[in-house]
Amino acid sequence: MRRLWPPLFLAVAGLVLLEIADLLQVLNTSLVPTPSLIAASYRENAADYAAAFQETFFATFVGFFASAALGLSLAFLLSLSDLARRAFLPFAVFFQTVPIIAIAPLLVIYLGFGPGTVIASSLIVSIFPVLASGLLGLQSLDPGEVELFRLYRAGPLDVFLKLRLPRAYPSFYAGLKVSAGLAVIGTVTGEFVAGGGLGALIDSARTQQRIDLVFGALILLSLIGLFLIGFLRALNGLINMKRPYGLLLKD
Amino acid sequence: MKRPSCLLALLLVPSLLWAAKPREIKIQLNWKPEPQFGGFYAANLAKVDEAQGLAFNPRPGGSGTPTVQLLVNEKIDFAIVSAEEILISNDRNPKKPVIALFAVYQTNPQMIMCHAEKKFESLKDVFASSVTLSWQSGLSYAQFLRKKYPKTKVKFAPYSGGIGAFVGNKNLCQQGFVTSEPLLANKAGRATRNFLVSEEGFNPYTTVLAVRKNWLEKNQELAKKVVSITRSGWVSYLENTVPTNAYMNQLNPAMDLRTAMESAKAQEKLIRPTDAFQVGEMSADRWQRLIRQLKDMKLIKTELKAADQFAVF
Numbered sequence: 001m002r003r004l005w006p007p008l009f010l011a012v013a014g015l016v017l018l019e020i021a022d023l024l025q026v027l028n029t030s031l032v033p034t035p036s037l038i039a040a041s042y043r044e045n046a047a048d049y050a051a052a053f054q055e056t057f058f059a060t061f062v063g064f065f066a067s068a069a070l071g072l073s074l075a076f077l078l079s080l081s082d083l084a085r086r087a088f089l090p091f092a093v094f095f096q097t098v099p100i101i102a103i104a105p106l107l108v109i110y111l112g113f114g115p116g117t118v119i120a121s122s123l124i125v126s127i128f129p130v131l132a133s134g135l136l137g138l139q140s141l142d143p144g145e146v147e148l149f150r151l152y153r154a155g156p157l158d159v160f161l162k163l164r165l166p167r168a169y170p171s172f173y174a175g176l177k178v179s180a181g182l183a184v185i186g187t188v189t190g191e192f193v194a195g196g197g198l199g200a201l202i203d204s205a206r207t208q209q210r211i212d213l214v215f216g217a218l219i220l221l222s223l224i225g226l227f228l229i230g231f232l233r234a235l236n237g238l239i240n241m242k243r244p245y246g247l248l249l250k251d
Numbered sequence: 252m253k254r255p256s257c258l259l260a261l262l263l264v265p266s267l268l269w270a271a272k273p274r275e276i277k278i279q280l281n282w283k284p285e286p287q288f289g290g291f292y293a294a295n296l297a298k299v300d301e302a303q304g305l306a307f308n309p310r311p312g313g314s315g316t317p318t319v320q321l322l323v324n325e326k327i328d329f330a331i332v333s334a335e336e337i338l339i340s341n342d343r344n345p346k347k348p349v350i351a352l353f354a355v356y357q358t359n360p361q362m363i364m365c366h367a368e369k370k371f372e373s374l375k376d377v378f379a380s381s382v383t384l385s386w387q388s389g390l391s392y393a394q395f396l397r398k399k400y401p402k403t404k405v406k407f408a409p410y411s412g413g414i415g416a417f418v419g420n421k422n423l424c425q426q427g428f429v430t431s432e433p434l435l436a437n438k439a440g441r442a443t444r445n446f447l448v449s450e451e452g453f454n455p456y457t458t459v460l461a462v463r464k465n466w467l468e469k470n471q472e473l474a475k476k477v478v479s480i481t482r483s484g485w486v487s488y489l490e491n492t493v494p495t496n497a498y499m500n501q502l503n504p505a506m507d508l509r510t511a512m513e514s515a516k517a518q519e520k521l522i523r524p525t526d527a528f529q530v531g532e533m534s535a536d537r538w539q540r541l542i543r544q545l546k547d548m549k550l551i552k553t554e555l556k557a558a559d560q561f562a563v564f
Contacts, residue, residue, distance in 0.1 A: 030323060030344050105411050109419050113383060113408035193411040200388070200409055206315065207389030208550065209339050 033212040038219070041212040048201065053220050056187055056197035059115055060224050063122025064183035068176055070123070071130025078131075079138035079164075096128035100186060104193040113194050121190030126183040133175025137168030173236055180228035184221055273306040276477060278329040278460070279321060281312045284499040285506055286492065286515040287430060287458050288331070290355065290530075293495040294484025303476050307484070311502065314412045319461070323347045328466055329477070334455035334541055335391040335550070337560055342551035348464040351561040352474060353481050353531040354456035358521040359449040361392055361457065364417070364433050365424040367442035374446045377424055378403040385410045385417070386426035393426075394548050395453040414439065430518040434510050455541050456533060467562060478531070478564045485530045488515075489523060533561045 015035040021027035022034045029037060042049060074092075078085045104121055111117045141164065149159050191199020198217040205213035280288055288309055294300050295307040312318060318330040319340045324347075332340075334351065341348045363374060363384065371377050377384070378400035385408045386393050410426050417425045417432075418439045427433065433443045448454075460481060467474050488495050492515040500508045523530055538557035545551045 028324065030320065030347075105413065105415060108408075108411075108416050113385070113406070191409075193409060195407070195409045203387065203409060204389030206317075207387055208391075209320065209336070209343055 030209070030211060033215050037212045038216045041210070041216045045213065045216075049216065049220065052196075052198045052201040052217065053224075055115075056184075056191065056199065056221065057224055057227075059118040059190070059197060060122060060183050060187040060228070063119045063187055064126060064180060064228060066119065067123045067127040067179055067183065068130055071127045071175070071179070072134050072172065075131050075134030075138060078135055085135070092128060092131055095124055096132075098124075100125050100189045101192075104189050107190070108193050111194075115194075115196065117194035118187055118190035118196065118199075121194075122183045122186035125186030125189070126179040129178040129182065130172075130175045133171040133178070134168065137171025137175075138164055140171070141167060169239075173232070176232055177229060180232060181225050183228065184225045188221060273301055273304050274473075275306045275308050276300070276329060277327060278307065278309045278331065279312060279316070279318050279327045280309050280331050281316050281318045283311050283313070283505065284309070284502040285431065286496065286499070286511055286518060287355065287360075287428065289488040289492060289495050289499070289515060290481060290485030292484075292499055293488035294480050296495055296498055297484065297487045299483040299487065300480045303480055305476060305480060307480065319349060322349055322461060322463060325463070328462060330461055332459055332461045333457050334459055334538070334560075335545060337459065337461055338542060338545050338551055338555060339391075341555055341560065342545075342553050345553065348559065349461050350464045350467055350559070351456065351459045351461050351533060352467075352478050352564070353460040354533045354561075355458035355460075355485065355531065356456065356518070356521050357524055357528070357532075359392075359447070359454045359457050360428045360430050360518060360521050361390075361449075362427060362429045362433075362445045362447045363396075363424055364427050364436065364443045364445050366417075366421045367444050368421065369424075369444070371444055371446075374448075374451055375400070377446065378405055380404065381406070382422050382424050383408050383420070384424045384426075390426070391455070391545065391548065391550055392448045392453050394550065395544065396448070396451065398548060399451060414441075417441070430514045430521070431506075434513050434517070438510060453544060454537070456537065460531075464559075474562070475564045478562075482529070482531050485522065489519060489530070492516075533563075535561075 018027060018032065018034050019036065022029060027034065033041075074088070078088055100121055103124075104117070107117045107120055111120055145163060145167075146159070149163055154162070187197065188199040188202070191197040192203055198221055202214050202217045205211075205217065278291055280291075282288075284292065291307055291309040295309075300307045312331075318327075319332045319336040321327045322330040322332070323340055323344050332349070332351075334354070337349050337351055363377060363386070365371050365377060365382065369380070369382065371380070374396065378396070381404040383406045387410050388394075388407060408423075414425070414427075414432055414435050417423050417436060418441055425432070427445075429445050429447060433445050436443050460477075462470075462474060492512065496508060496511040496515060500506070500511055506514070535557040538560045542551070542555050542557060542560075
C-alpha cells in the first residue's frame with residue numbers, strides 16, 4: 001500500500017490543481033476538462049461507458065493473450081533453428097515497424113467490421129516485444145552453464161526446463177509488460193476503424209467536440225492497461241513465491 | 252552627407268518592400284485541396300486577393316482536422332467548418348463564439364452511397380434493409396437519420412475514409428460527399444445510388460468560412476475584404492474550373508484531374524442553385540432551423556440566436 005501513495009498523491013494533486021485553475025478561470029475546459037466535468041460525463045453516459053469498456057477490455061485481453069501465446073511459442077521455435085530465425089525475423093520486424101493506423105483500414109477489408117479486426121490489430125501491435133524479448137532470453141545462455149549441464153549428462157528437456165526457461169524468464173516478463181500497454185493501443189486503433197468499444201466512443205465524442213467524453217474514455221483505457229500490468233505483477237509474484245529455480249525477479 | 256542618405260536608403264528599401272508585400276490570409280481547410288475549396292485557390296490564382304493587398308493561403312487539412320477547435324483557441328484566424336460545428340462550439344464555448352462569414356455549399360453535399368444493384372430508391376429503403384452502413388456516428392446528420400429511422404436492421408460501422416471497403420463489399424453503404432466518393436467508386440467500376448441527407452430534411456451549410464466573433468469585431472474591414480475576395484474567387488472558379496483544378500491536382504495528386512473536373516461539375520448547383528444567387532449567402536431562417544434540429548437531437552443545450560451565428564457583408 002505504501003508503494004501506491006506517491007502516484008495517488010500526484011493524481012489527487014493534479015486533479016485539485018485542475019479544479020483550482022478552472023475556478024480562477026485560467027483553464028480552457030474546451031481543451032482540458034476538469035475532473036468534475038469528466039465525473040459528470042460518467043454519470044450522464046454511464047451505460048455507454050460501461051458497454052464500451054466491456055468491449056475494449058475483452059478485445060484487449062484476447063489480443064494480449066494471443067500475442068503472449070503466439071509470441072512465446074514463436075520465440076521458442078525460432079530459438080531452435082538458426083535458419084528459421086533468419087528466415088522469419090525480417091517479417092517480425094515488419095510487424096514492429098509498420099504503423100498500425102496505416103494497415104488498420106486494410107484489416108477491415110480482410111476481416112470485416114467488428115471484434116475480429118480489433119483483436120487482430122491488438123495482436124499485430126503487441127506481438128513483437130514478446131517475440132523479441134523471448135528470443136533474446138532463450139538465446140542468452142552462459143556457455144559455462146551449458147557445459148556444466150552437459151557434464152552432468154542433462155538431456156535437452158532438462159536443459160530447456162532447468163536452464164533455458166529460468167534464464168529467459170526475466171526477458172519474457174519484460175516483453176510481456178511492454179506488450180500489455182501496446183495491446184491497449186492496438187485495440188483502440190482497431191476500434192477506430194472497425195467499430196465498438198472505447199475507440200468508437202472517442203471517435204464519436206471527438207466529432208461532437210465532447211472533450212470530457214474523450215478524457216473519460218482515456219481514463220478507462222489507462223485502467224485497462226493498469227489492470228493488465230497488475231495482473232502480470234501478480235503472476236510474477238506468484239512465480240517468485242514458488243521460486244522453482246532460485247529465481248527472483250523484482251519489479 | 253553621403254553616409255546618412257545611404258543609411259536612410261538601406262532602412263527605407265526593406266520597409267517599402269514590406270509595405271508592398273500583401274498580407275497573408277491563412278485559411279485552414281478541413282480536407283485536402285479538392286474542388287470543394289476551388290474558390291479559395293482560384294482567388295489566389297486569379298490574383299483577386301493581390302488586387303486588394305491580401306494573399307490567400309489555403310492550408311490543407313486531413314480527416315479529423317479540428318478546425319473549429321483551432322479557431323476557438325486562437326491557433327488560426329480563418330477556418331473551414333460546417334454550420335453544425337459552429338453551433339456546437341458556440342454552445343460549449345459561449346465566451347469564445349465563432350461566426351460564419353461565407354457558406355460555400357447551399358445544399359449539403361453529404362450523402363449515403365450504396366451499390367446500385369441493391370436497388371434502393373431512398374434512404375428509407377436503406378434503413379429498412381440489413382446492409383452495413385459505414386459512417387462517423389458522431390456526425391450530426393448520422394444522429395438525425397438515426398432519430399428519423401429508429402427501427403432499423405442496418406448494422407452500423409465506423410468510417411475511416413476512402414472507398415476501399417465499399418468497393419470490396421456489395422453489402423456496404425457508406426457516407427461521403429456527392430461530389431467525391433461516388434465519382435471515385437464509379438472510377439473503380441462500381442455503380443452507385445446516392446441519397447443526399449439534405450433531401451431528408453437536414454441541410455446545414457457546409458464548407459463555411461468562419462472566424463472568431465471577437466476577431467471580427469476588431470477586423471471588420473479586413474473580414475469584408477476577405478468575403479469579397481472569396482466570393483470573386485468562387486465566381487471565377489465556377490466560370491472556369493480548369494486552371495484551379497490543374498493547380499489543386501499538383502497539390503493533391505490523389506484526386507486525378509478528370510475526377511476533379513467531374514467533381515467541380517457535380518457541385519455547381521449545390522453552390523449556386525440559380526444564376527441570380529449571390530454565392531456564399533446565408534439566411535437567418537436556415538440557421539434557426541438548424542438550431543432547432545440540433546436542440547431536438549440534444550447536441551446543443553443553450554438558446555442560440557440565429558443572427559449571432561453569421562455575418563452579412
